[in-house]
Amino acid sequence: MATKRPVTFQVTEAAPSDGSTRARAGRLETPHGAVETPAFMPVGTNATVKALDPDDLVEVGAQMILANTYHLYLRPGHERIARLGGLHAFMAWPRPILTDSGGFQVVSLAGLREIDDGGATFRSHLDGSTHRFTPELSIAVQEALGPDVAVAFDQPVPPHASSWSEVAVATARTSRWAERSLAAHARPDQALFGIIQGGLEPDLRAASTQAIAALPFDGLCIGGLAGDETAAQRAAALEVVVRLLADDPRPRYLMGLGSPLDMLEAIHQGVDLFDSVLPARVARNGTLWVPDGHLNLRNARFLDDGAPVQEDCPCRLCRQFSRAYLSHLFRAEELLAYRLATCHNLTFTLDFMARARRAIRAGTFPAYRRSMAPDPNPDDPSRPRPSDRQAGAKGG
Amino acid sequence: MATKRPVTFQVTEAAPSDGSTRARAGRLETPHGAVETPAFMPVGTNATVKALDPDDLVEVGAQMILANTYHLYLRPGHERIARLGGLHAFMAWPRPILTDSGGFQVVSLAGLREIDDGGATFRSHLDGSTHRFTPELSIAVQEALGPDVAVAFDQPVPPHASSWSEVAVATARTSRWAERSLAAHARPDQALFGIIQGGLEPDLRAASTQAIAALPFDGLCIGGLAGDETAAQRAAALEVVVRLLADDPRPRYLMGLGSPLDMLEAIHQGVDLFDSVLPARVARNGTLWVPDGHLNLRNARFLDDGAPVQEDCPCRLCRQFSRAYLSHLFRAEELLAYRLATCHNLTFTLDFMARARRAIRAGTFPAYRRSMAPDPNPDDPSRPRPSDRQAGAKGG
DSSP states (O other): OOOOOSSEEEEEEOOOTTSSOOOOEEEEEETTEEEEESEEEEBOTTSSOTTOOHHHHHHHTOSOEEEOHHHHHHTTOHHHHHHTTOHHHHHTOOSOEEEOOSHHHHHHTSEEEEEOSSOEEEEOTTTOOEEEEOHHHHHHHHHHHOOSEEEOOOOOOOGGGOOHHHHHHHHHHHHHHHHHHHHHOOOTTOEEEEEEOOTTOHHHHHHHHHHHHTSOOSEEEEOSOSSSOOHHHHHHHHHHHHHHHTTOOSOEEETTOOOHHHHHHHHHTTOOEEEESHHHHHHHTTEEEETTEEEETTSGGGGGOOSOSSTTOOSTTTTTOOHHHHHHHHHTTOHHHHHHHHHHHHHHHHHHHHHHHHHHHHTOHHHHHHHTOOOSOTTOTTSOOOOHHHHHHTTO | OOOOOSSEEEEEEOOOTTSSOOOOEEEEEETTEEEEESEEEEBOTTSSOTTOOHHHHHHHTOSOEEEOHHHHHHTTOHHHHHHTTOHHHHHTOOSOEEEOOSHHHHHHTSEEEEEOSSOEEEEOTTTOOEEEEOHHHHHHHHHHHOOSEEEOOOOOOOGGGOOHHHHHHHHHHHHHHHHHHHHHOOOTTOEEEEEEOOTTOHHHHHHHHHHHHTSOOSEEEEOSOSSSOOHHHHHHHHHHHHHHHTTOOSOEEETTOOOHHHHHHHHHTTOOEEEESHHHHHHHTTEEEETTEEEETTSGGGGGOOSOSSTTOOSTTTTTOOHHHHHHHHHTTOHHHHHHHHHHHHHHHHHHHHHHHHHHHHTOHHHHHHHTOOOSSTTOTTSOOOOHHHHHHTTO
């Protein structure tokens, strides 16, 4: 008799048999509630989605958030959070949480790392102290934090900075670490997702997909993308993964992607779950996403603009304040600017995902995707661009 | 037939005839609603109370806020705010607003000022550009901003940095500028308060009280205090003013005072209205006010403290989060720390004022004041101290 898993995923609307899209809708059930997919997870690096409180997160429509194992391990410490009742209680967030494995931050953020088959030794970006992460420690940290979903420890590689053999070594190691992560994981109320790596090498991506998918993970992360690869390279890597996964019933999570139009393409290819710091980070820089592109609220032309950032947007910013006011707040470096702008960009992003779900359920996703009219000029600055995964490493 | 004034004040509970206190309760009616006094106004220097939005302000119990004429004149500009519908619409604050005259900031904040009988020439602290404020311009700026209450242009002097003759010159000039401010003020839906100066010189304080009270202002500000004077010096200056005002029916507003225990003493002496950046500023530095004193949340001992900052406090911080979480947010320099801490200190301060009002109405204010047990050691760091008015100049 199979044990009931703490997190289950059901495809509620399968991709159409006509092959027009692999987009699908689903429902992830967790100990802290359900998540309708495709879903986007805002990132709460330090157990807070920057500038927002839990009420704000509910208001923008967040169903589930991501928190960073690496950051919380270093500060305030996973054992401290466990003593305080776990991450949900600590940050007063009642809905689902996923933690990443820490592997990405160790590779991208920490200093002086040395990686061997046993694990990764690195220096904290906060104080230079030396630490060593192993699959077993990553799992122990995540069990202490207590998210609904933990993620196996991996070794990502930057797609363009690594040779085939470097990618091969890291990918094989990721598979061995996946098995060790599974063996170490014991918390019964927590799911464990595995991470598929393989960079941009089709053979390694395929091998990693087969290796990770063969293990009894509750979900499958697709790592090593959403970095500096092109959209075509990402699509090609994703194609390898999703084609091999075929009818695998588990959720597919593309780590680190946050540009709405990029997510739309990934949904089309069959991805269910996303996370990124991108919408919040660009908001704090004064870039507000709107249906036609974006507005840079630091531009002086908005100082006399009495219109809301986006007509009919239900967010805390747009329903009360003008572009002029937000522009003033940014110029005066007022803290309220960061909260209001973040509320808007997350509302925009989460609404974008809700529309995609509705289109999938209505069977109109291919038309919806075309209506979003991918920009003919990919260098157009009005199109939100990724490079969000690496940015994410710096702390949300 | 007397014209109905846009702002009226009614003493709803007069000071008791037994002379035990001059504390009184009142009600200030404005075009944007009523304010129960004694009242404390949070400061929204740049048309925002730092880190809070209007919903937060309502939740902490703010009845009325102060905005700074000097800052808004420089950025984003009063004419711009007027074109955008005025300060209430600009910052989406539906309740009463008072603007100060700009005199204090010109004297304390701007560079290279030259003051003559005509007005004050100064350099912007933002960009060094040269400006000249006159009573007429201060009134024009405030009429453009559109608060419920404007304040006459004045020349404050720092009590300890000025000779008798310097204070005498500034006080006489403040009287002449008060008359010019009154002559210039025409906006029918806006009240105008005058400012009593006179430093710590009893004769000058008395002369200023008589001169300003003789003019048809809607309320009387008491300026030049809440700086570096001692509590005894402040009480002595206040005694001169309030004794002379006697049964004057207009509201008395002590500018810049924000320490709860200091306000309690001033209420006892007959003050109705206060403002200060102090509760919010110390909050942003990690100092949380509690009934017994304060907690410095930057202290490592709070990192493991699962208790709320203050039991039974209804604020956004205390009803959801632990001291441990707030302490973590401060260490990680997370934006949410500043909002939560500010919500708490303003809730504490405004609740403190509400208790004072209830005690006055119940006839128990003298006992309430004694129960607050002024600290026997005035240097005890656990007692919130002022020096808030000068701090306020720097921008809230």
